Amino acid sequence: MENHIKQCAHAVGFSLIGITNTDLSAYATRLNEYLEKGQHATMAYLEKHNPMRLDPKQLMPNVKSIICCALNYWPDGTNPENILTDKTKAYISRYALGRDYHKVMRKKLEQLAQKIKEKNPQLNYRCFVDSGPVLEKALAMKAGLGWQGKNSLLLNNQIGSYFFLGEIYTDLDLINDDTIHHNTHHPTPNLRHPVLDTGSRSTRSVLYSKNIIDSAVKPRNDGEQNNHCGNCEKCLNACPTKAITAPYQVDAKRCIAYLTLEYKGIIPEEMRPLIGNRIYGCDDCQLCCPWNSFAKTTQEPDFNPRHNLDNTTLIKLFSWSEEEFLKNTEGSAIRRIGYECWQRNIAVALGNAAPNKKISALLISQLNQSSPLIREHITWSLNRYENT
Numbered sequence: 001m002e003n004h005i006k007q008c009a010h011a012v013g014f015s016l017i018g019i020t021n022t023d024l025s026a027y028a029t030r031l032n033e034y035l036e037k038g039q040h041a042t043m044a045y046l047e048k049h050n051p052m053r054l055d056p057k058q059l060m061p062n063v064k065s066i067i068c069c070a071l072n073y074w075p076d077g078t079n080p081e082n083i084l085t086d087k088t089k090a091y092i093s094r095y096a097l098g099r100d101y102h103k104v105m106r107k108k109l110e111q112l113a114q115k116i117k118e119k120n121p122q123l124n125y126r127c128f129v130d131s132g133p134v135l136e137k138a139l140a141m142k143a144g145l146g147w148q149g150k151n152s153l154l155l156n157n158q159i160g161s162y163f164f165l166g167e168i169y170t171d172l173d174l175i176n177d178d179t180i181h182h183n184t185h186h187p188t189p190n191l192r193h194p195v196l197d198t199g200s201r202s203t204r205s206v207l208y209s210k211n212i213i214d215s216a217v218k219p220r221n222d223g224e225q226n227n228h229c230g231n232c233e234k235c236l237n238a239c240p241t242k243a244i245t246a247p248y249q250v251d252a253k254r255c256i257a258y259l260t261l262e263y264k265g266i267i268p269e270e271m272r273p274l275i276g277n278r279i280y281g282c283d284d285c286q287l288c289c290p291w292n293s294f295a296k297t298t299q300e301p302d303f304n305p306r307h308n309l310d311n312t313t314l315i316k317l318f319s320w321s322e323e324e325f326l327k328n329t330e331g332s333a334i335r336r337i338g339y340e341c342w343q344r345n346i347a348v349a350l351g352n353a354a355p356n357k358k359i360s361a362l363l364i365s366q367l368n369q370s371s372p373l374i375r376e377h378i379t380w381s382l383n384r385y386e387n388t
């Protein structure tokens with residue numbers, strides 16, 4: 001049965017698949033510490049549903065096995081480094097350029113569940129894609145899909161970290177995975193000594209060659225992949241806001257992904273210059289990661305960039321009316337933040353661009369027709385222009 005499920009998962013298009021049980025007790029201490037330190041910022045839902053997150057049976061009483069799936073999203077032909085260095089352009093996290101991953105993942109999870117049901121008509125299941133209090137990274141680690149990197153994201157030694165996770169809770173009593181299943185070859189990237197490595201992002205294709213220098217690194221055969229971060233600290237150094245306060249610890253209050261997506265209020269002034277031109281999320285702690293030299297282009301056409309969002313200007317996006325925003329982000333994860341936060345984020349990025357008359361004129365033209373939240377950020381940007 002387990003092999004059949006894995007074959008079906010690959011047929012549906014998943015990049016990784018693993019099976020685990022419901023015991024998350026080993027992860028409770030870490031999660032509780034994170035919450036106690038308040039590093040989840042305003043994401044109160046994390047606290048509220050903590051018991052359910054740690055006990056899958058509270059979500060589905062008869063759950064016995066959890067099928068964890070990963071779907072690679074790295075879009076073809078995008079050039080993130082060029083966009084990040086051109087401050088007139090808008091940087092949107094690579095995962096959000098195409099169709100909303102929630103929809104794509106859920107459809108694939110349902111397809112997989114139906115295939116399993118063909119052989120097990122009595123199957124009961126629930127699919128999750130960020131849609132419930134699920135400790136997805138811990139489950140994925142237990143299922144052998146990867147390890148938690150120092151940037152806190154799940155990394156896999158075959159495909160890096162550019163993938164989404166989804167889970168199927170089932171009442172099937174399945175054999176849990178011992179190790180990763182999709183490939184038996186485990187290369188290692190060039191994890192250079194962080195002190196010696198002065199390379200910039202733009203040269204990463206050379207620096208992160210696929211040389212196998214660490215032949216001692218082997219996956220364990222007891223569930224989780226070994227942690228392959230080694231001495232590397234690239235993500236800690238690359239983070240524009242120093243949000244990775246220590247290995248494996250991200251302070252959400254400083255993280256650009258949180259500030260531009262989750263946070264609905266006034267972005268603290270000291271954070272605004274550090275945000276640069278990142279208007280929706282941030283990928284810096286992944287772009288710098290040596291393991292992403294193994295990232296593969298997605299086979300999922302739905303993740304291809306829409307409306308040229310991988311290479312467009314701040315001015316163009318700031319000029320969208322609310323109607324245009326809703327139309328152009330239909331079916332996209334971007335729509336979730338709403339027009340006001342979209343405008344807020346772009347206003348900040350415009351303040352970080354080199355001053356020019358066209359931008360000033362656009363900011364001024366929007367000033368009086370915007371909400372107090374957007375006005376606050378437009379005013380900050382205009383003041384920066386005046387002071388430069």
Ligand code: SF4
Pocket residue numbers: 151238239240241242243244250254255256257258281282283284285286
């Ligand atoms: S997403 Fe960006 S801001 Fe957040 S931890 Fe990673 S590099 Fe830092």
Ligand code: SF4
Pocket residue numbers: 149150151152155228229230232233234235236285288289290291
């Ligand atoms: S950049 Fe280095 S330390 Fe950070 S997650 Fe990747 S391998 Fe680990």
